[in-house]
Amino acid sequence: MQVRLQTQNTYRGIVDCMVKTYRHESLLGFFKGMSFPIASIAVVNSVLFGVYSNTLLVLTATSHQERRAQPPSYTHVFIAGCTGGFLQAYCLAPFDLIKVRLQNQTEPRAQPGSPPPQYRGPVHCAASIFQEEGPRGLFRGAWALTLRDTPTLGIYFATYEWLCRQSTPDGQNPSSATVLVAGGFAGITSWVTATPLDVIKSRMQMAGLKQREYQGMLDCMVSSARQEGLGVFFRGLTINSARAFPVNAVTFLSYEYLLHSWG
Ligand SMILES: C[N+](C)(C)CCCC[C@H](N)C(=O)O
DSSP, rough: OOOHHHHOOOOOOHHHHHHHHHHHHTTTGGGOOOOHHHHHHHHHHHHHHHHHHHHHHHHHOOOTTTGGOOOOOOHHHHHHHHHHHHHHHHHHHHHHHHHHHHHHHHOSSSOOOOOOOSSHHHHHHHHHHHHHGGGGGGTTTTTHHHHHHHHHHHHHHHHHHHHHHHTSOSOOOOOOHHHHHHHHHHHEEEEEEEHHHHHHHHHHBBBTTTTTOOOSHHHHHHHHHHHGGGGGGGTTTTHHHHHHHHHHHHHHHHHHHHHTOOO
16 A cells, blocks of 8 residues: 555555555555565565674674673664664565565456556566566665665664663563563654655666656655655554554564573
8 A cells, every 4th residue: 555655646545546556456455565575574584683783793792691781882783783784785675676566556456358468476566577677687776775775774673672672671681571562662753754755765776667767766766755745754653653552563573582592
């Protein structure tokens, strides 16, 4: 939904977008482009959390167990988060591009005799982009994605740490409930700050298709704001935040759980 709201101008809001998607494409319309991101979550999150915790290890020279007694500074947490964000962006870029392209296909389900959709599925989509736009085509919008994720993942981990420390007595591990709530709010904070660049990123990824071509990120920002007003930078905010809470609550709970069980 958020991709469609951000890149198309045919919807009046979330409800309108949902109703139209359902009418046109049935329930399946809500799951377009989903199989690939699910497969990519494992890869992308292990890069993100792996780089984050190893950077923190290098910066603070304390292991995870020692860290409860000697908590790392927020600057270190932020830098480690940014490093993780920077590196995961490159793994995420092609997966995210394919998701955005597939989710923007609004054709109804194939009926006999009707022309097939441009992309038949994630693999076909990747192959067509490779053929039509070259190998670099798979990294379209990657810079916008990197700019979106580097600072906002720093914010993500710093918010998480701060919230955990607020509700945990010194030297103790946060409870599962704390981890869930802190993770959820960290996700929301991160998405709120990431949304303006998320809109630009999605539009750059769609360029090169039938949508207009942009000279670069700045051109995309300026022309979007000129044509649609500053509100354009907040498209998809509600839906991103609503999705962010449960997703990131579970993400952090799994992370903490794995760290403890590996000792
Ligand atoms: C940095 N940015 C806000 C884009 C993402 C932050 C959270 C990442 C998580 N995998 C999710 O999908 O919610």
